[in-house]
Amino acid sequence: MHVADAPHLRVLRLLRDEGPVSRAELGDRLELTRPRLLAEVERLVAAGLIAEAGMAASRGGRRSTLVELDPRLRFAAVDLGASSIDIEVVNGRLEPVATYRETADIRSGPRTILHRVNELLHKARTDGAYEKLDAVGIGVPGPVSFRDGVPVSPPIMPGWDRYPVRELLAREHGCPAVVDNDVNIMAIGERHGGVAHSVDDFLFVKIGTGIGCGIHLGGTVYRGVDGCAGDIGHIQVDPNGPVCSCGNTGCLEALFSGSALARDAIAAARSGESPALAERLAAAMNAAENQDDDEQSEPAITITARDVADGAAEGDVTCIRLIREGGRRVGGVLATLVSFSNPSMIVIGGGLAQLGHVLLAEIRSVVYRRSLPLATGNLPVVLSELGSRAGVTGAAVLASDTAFEQAS
Template sequence: MAARPDNTHQARLLRLLRDEGARSRAELGEVVQLSRSKLALELDRLVTLGLVESAGLAVSRGGRRSGIMRVASRVRFVGIDIGATSIDVAVTNGELEVLGHLSTPADVRDGPAIILDQALELLGKLRAKGVATEINGAGIGLPGPVSFREGMPIAPPIMPGWDRFPVLEAMSQELRCPVLVDNDVNVMALGESHAGLARSVDNFLLVKIGTGIGCGIVVNGEIYRGVSGSAGDIGHIRVDDRGPTCSCGNTGCLEALFGGTALARDAVVAARSGRSPFLAERLSETGALTAQDVAAAATAGDAVAGQMIREGGRHIGKVLASLVSFFNPGLVIIAGEVADLGHILLAQIRSVVYQRSLPLATGNLPIVLSELGGTAGVIGATRLISDHVFSGTHA
């Protein structure tokens, strides 16, 4: 079934039904400026394609009841969010409502064969539950630089073995449906733009602080990827001339000062030195420390942990202040595991940004934590592929 719309009107109708939910024919006619005959024609075609279906009658507005149209209830999109240490897979309907969501810990360094197999396995479990039969498209987010056009990772630092592996090709053959592959940060930004706080904002930034640090850039409602697809790669901006050495070879990179890895490293140091009893206890219990432990310590009132977070917030704030002056966004979202550090971090970032950027740029600039959390990635992935499938941009 080559269920692809073939014109702009159909694309508009599909996106409207996806984002605003079911709508009566009469309402659709008022929103999109089309004659009744044209509207009926295009809707008929979409019904024939199997992308739209009628769903009973609307309540009367004083006369004959109008027929309700919606995205076909059998439409299914798959979102796959591969992180450095986890895999998330979700299945949504045509309105991008999550019907099923599974997650599993995984080490991306195991390579594409193993990791993609695990993702397919999760999808298999969801299918076994009956949430999906046929799949209309799948979006995939990967934790590193991706060539969007080619659908493959390019020299990813934390994903050895993935370099130039044809993820798009492999997965579209496996799933027999359209597939798009993008950077996980971009995918999260799309998720926030679709279902999160950025819904009404055209230009915004999403800063993800996970194992590494990246930034999704949305311009005019669309992901900006730069000329070689590496836009938003802010983890290696230098913030401290005398900082620690980073995996990239330079010193003082943002990521080396406050990524998940850096935070864990500093936490271990603090525990061993005896400056933080809380972290020392955790370390002896579990044998390792993560960003979550630091968050827990700070919440429990541990001074050293609090100081670590404030310090990190200052570094993020410094970089963000520059980017805000440069990009003048309407919103900044902080996301990623480390975002669990919560309001201590947020307060520090806000204070630095508001102090260092010009009033014209910060005057009406909310800086917020992601509301979607772990689902932003998978939702964004389905949004990515649904935009593609609904646009009729043929492969």
């Protein structure tokens, strides 16, 4: 049996999510007695978390004072991808005051990557984004022990296993830090400010370089016993399928993911099966030849999900087929997970969400046909609203929750 969160958490979250509120309304909304509320507010003002913000409009009697989160509150939100660093410094209402995005290879290892994260955060301070951080939240592309604040055996992150990410960030910035899986923070972000707003039980499926699933049950993230719940990319969907990076054959992400789609699209371009993709491959190769070859970058993947999406929009049958086949694979796995977990919504995010409605239609069709009717009677399958901002948004939510919890 679960009871409501502590009053100070409810006050702080309400101000974060809705902005300045009068003391009178705060008491009504949180069903706190006046003395209890006054004590909480006084304590949170003293702790530097909330501030007075003028008078509210009269509700008939004496005018009530507005309170808001202290305008100086700052959280750092970091979303590490396989090949990117996304950072936002946000205020108490989680509005960005500084944003940085750059490419970075997660395989460079934790020293290099975290050093760069710290550099960017210190630059944000020099740029005037903050004086002091109140918490840092970070998402990484692999399994995480949430309790210990470390990655655990992350397959695509050599050198990161049990690296003390939380401890080092906390020490560097003198504030609490929190580490989670990248898909979990995307799910948290989408629930805070996206299409899953206030939905308690949903699955967030990220289809990007790899495939993963954030699981929200009963209003909180379910992380599993070892922190690897939702790692659905290596579910075997075809024993005769291609070999996966994990060494098994026929894993979901070996059949459909950013890299699998690029592989299949390049093959379709080269064979001439797809005129739309052949044209794009030729253009991409021309562009590459004209590029300055001093650069030490690896050869880029020359056809991306965007090209396949554009080809499909032009009516190229191979592009449509590639998307549909992928949707069918993902849909088959999701049908199983829907029968198992009976969620109230499925959100599709990650880079391949840009394949849009052809993908969505195919996923829906398989899920609705194959899952238990009772479980799909009212089950929206929708695209992420926040797109590439889902991760940093969720990291900011986690950071603020962590700071608020430590204020007890």
